[in-house]
Amino acid sequence: MENVVLTVHLILALCLIGIVLLQRSEGGGLGMGGGGGGGVMSSRAAATALGKLTWIFAIAFIATSLTLTIIAAEKSDETSVLDRLGTGTASDTAPGTEPAPAPAEEMLLPPSADDTPVVPPRAD
Numbered sequence: 656m657e658n659v660v661l662t663v664h665l666i667l668a669l670c671l672i673g674i675v676l677l678q679r680s681e682g683g684g685l686g687m688g689g690g691g692g693g694g695v696m697s698s699r700a701a702a703t704a705l706g707k708l709t710w711i712f713a714i715a716f717i718a719t720s721l722t723l724t725i726i727a728a729e730k731s732d733e734t735s736v737l738d739r740l741g742t743g744t745a746s747d748t749a750p751g752t753e754p755a756p757a758p759a760e761e762m763l764l765p766p767s768a769d770d771t772p773v774v775p776p777r778a779d
Contacts, residue, residue, distance in 0.1 A: 666718040
């Protein structure tokens, strides 16, 4: 269901972009105002038809956006993104603090077999 709504949403977005680009510029900013000569529809009728089509695509786009939001909210199951990643929750540490790092010898050197501390060699 979500894939169908998402596909329709993407098609509506492309159609909306195309319709907006087809419309005549009010100020003639691009210099492609279009002439007033012949044709089945006058320039005013074409503008009205494209305007109505723009509104239809815009309303459908908003409807699919809301539908996708509702579907995503139902799928969330009240869980955090961090819970889904398995990294714990944000309440594990206080805000603005980071967990304490491990001691250097635990990170760099493997443990010894007889539990004697391993001292790293000195770089002289």
